[in-house]
Amino acid sequence: MCLGIPMKIVWMDRYRARCEAKGAGREVSLLLLEHEPLAPGDIVMVQLGYAIRKMSEEEAHAAWEIYDEILAAEDAAGAR
Amino acid sequence: MSLPEAVRRESPSTAAGAPGVIEGELIVHLSWDGCRVRRVAVRSTRPFAAARVLTGKTSPAALAAVPLLFGICRHAQGAAAAAAIGAAANVPENMTRLELPVVLEAVQQYLWHLLIDWPEAMGREAVVAPVAAARRSIAAAARAADGATARTAELRELRSTLEELARQTIYGMPSAAWLALEDLRGLQTWIDRSETIPALLLGELLRETPMLGTSDIAPMPRARREALCSIVSAMKRDPDFARAPSWGGAPVETGALARMQAHPAVVAVIARCGNAVATRAVARLAELATLLARLGDAADASGTPPDGAPDDPWVQAFELAPGEGIGAVQSARGLLVHRALLADGRVADYQIVAPTEWNFHPDGPLARGLAGLEADGEVTLLRRARIAVQALDPCVPFRVGVGHA
Numbered sequence: 001m002c003l004g005i006p007m008k009i010v011w012m013d014r015y016r017a018r019c020e021a022k023g024a025g026r027e028v029s030l031l032l033l034e035h036e037p038l039a040p041g042d043i044v045m046v047q048l049g050y051a052i053r054k055m056s057e058e059e060a061h062a063a064w065e066i067y068d069e070i071l072a073a074e075d076a077a078g079a080r
Numbered sequence: 081m082s083l084p085e086a087v088r089r090e091s092p093s094t095a096a097g098a099p100g101v102i103e104g105e106l107i108v109h110l111s112w113d114g115c116r117v118r119r120v121a122v123r124s125t126r127p128f129a130a131a132r133v134l135t136g137k138t139s140p141a142a143l144a145a146v147p148l149l150f151g152i153c154r155h156a157q158g159a160a161a162a163a164a165i166g167a168a169a170n171v172p173e174n175m176t177r178l179e180l181p182v183v184l185e186a187v188q189q190y191l192w193h194l195l196i197d198w199p200e201a202m203g204r205e206a207v208v209a210p211v212a213a214a215r216r217s218i219a220a221a222a223r224a225a226d227g228a229t230a231r232t233a234e235l236r237e238l239r240s241t242l243e244e245l246a247r248q249t250i251y252g253m254p255s256a257a258w259l260a261l262e263d264l265r266g267l268q269t270w271i272d273r274s275e276t277i278p279a280l281l282l283g284e285l286l287r288e289t290p291m292l293g294t295s296d297i298a299p300m301p302r303a304r305r306e307a308l309c310s311i312v313s314a315m316k317r318d319p320d321f322a323r324a325p326s327w328g329g330a331p332v333e334t335g336a337l338a339r340m341q342a343h344p345a346v347v348a349v350i351a352r353c354g355n356a357v358a359t360r361a362v363a364r365l366a367e368l369a370t371l372l373a374r375l376g377d378a379a380d381a382s383g384t385p386p387d388g389a390p391d392d393p394w395v396q397a398f399e400l401a402p403g404e405g406i407g408a409v410q411s412a413r414g415l416l417v418h419r420a421l422l423a424d425g426r427v428a429d430y431q432i433v434a435p436t437e438w439n440f441h442p443d444g445p446l447a448r449g450l451a452g453l454e455a456d457g458e459v460t461l462l463r464r465a466r467i468a469v470q471a472l473d474p475c476v477p478f479r480v481g482v483g484h485a
Contacts, residue, residue, distance in 0.1 A: 002103070002153050003126075003127070003130060004152065004154070005103055022102075032208065032211060034212055035212070035216060047152050047475075062145075062148055063148040067149075069133040070127050070129045070130050070133050073132055077128075
């Protein structure tokens, strides 16, 4: 499954951002979104090291609800 | 093959490729005797519960969830879900309507691969601006098109924009002219005359490592109904089938090489290199040109989205039994299959087999292509291995580790 991860921008310059989600941080390239207005606090979907689209808070929340289900299902499968 | 607990030296797939929050990663371990690779182990930590969590949701909730989860392949995943759930509910989706966003997504993916991932894997600078420009143009056209209406003008303009981007940055000539290349001599002339980064990289591959990544794994045949039903039977019998899928009991390679294996230029490179990194590159170049032609056909067909030849659909749906449907979508990375079982308007069972699982099967194209790889030093070995991995285009970060055999 090629999952894209919603992450919050905590720091950015023109081309790079430090993004966080669930306590994990990562350096992300903003080059694919260079013409979109972005600011710290915005949420982007991250995949393969690139921010690939801006997400609303509602979209990110809905996605993370499903990811929490996935993580719980993976944990349950691992525990069996 | 099992992966040794300690992967001794590992290399990130990209500078930004930190360990996944949730998406997992591919870990490739090479047992190297100082001269050649003796054993290859491919392991995935990707979460396979993603399909399972759709179980229990209503059909609309499941269809709404899919595009939230998937990033670079969201249109392919969304189309596969719509096709599978539509077939299961006996409310068939219009395949032609689903196909256009899938084809445009594949064009974006090829630009990304040819201009970002491939150059980076071969130690060159990525060419990001045209990929970002294509992404913006496609998004703008989608906003302007407003569904099925007013599509023709936007599609014609979009096709023209994408063709110009591809001419400048990939082919150095009209894509249709590149598609007419039919032998090694023609390819070499293109390499010698073009100044694009793909021409440079292909020339380097053919000159220095023409056999890199060559595997004896067969390309996936056309995904016709009978074969897809057979895959679904295996999915139902074996819950772990999606982790290491097979075709008629054997691993196969999916993606551009499989779909373009009959193109004359691809045939010529297969004859020289086998199913190698260079062959996959030529197949991608051929398929991108084919997709641009397909968009042109669609734009010229008074708003009819591309549906290709009757035996070449990119989106298919079949009802397997009452309440059970399959959606099969071709994406840049290869065949994507969704199976949905509905009961009382809710998803009773859901399974997905993604392209990466075919190509990174523990005994599939990557593993077989790296076995026997020769290098006179570890730096060279890792560089070549990373090029071979990237040529199969995993949709998650990967690491390559080396241990001495």
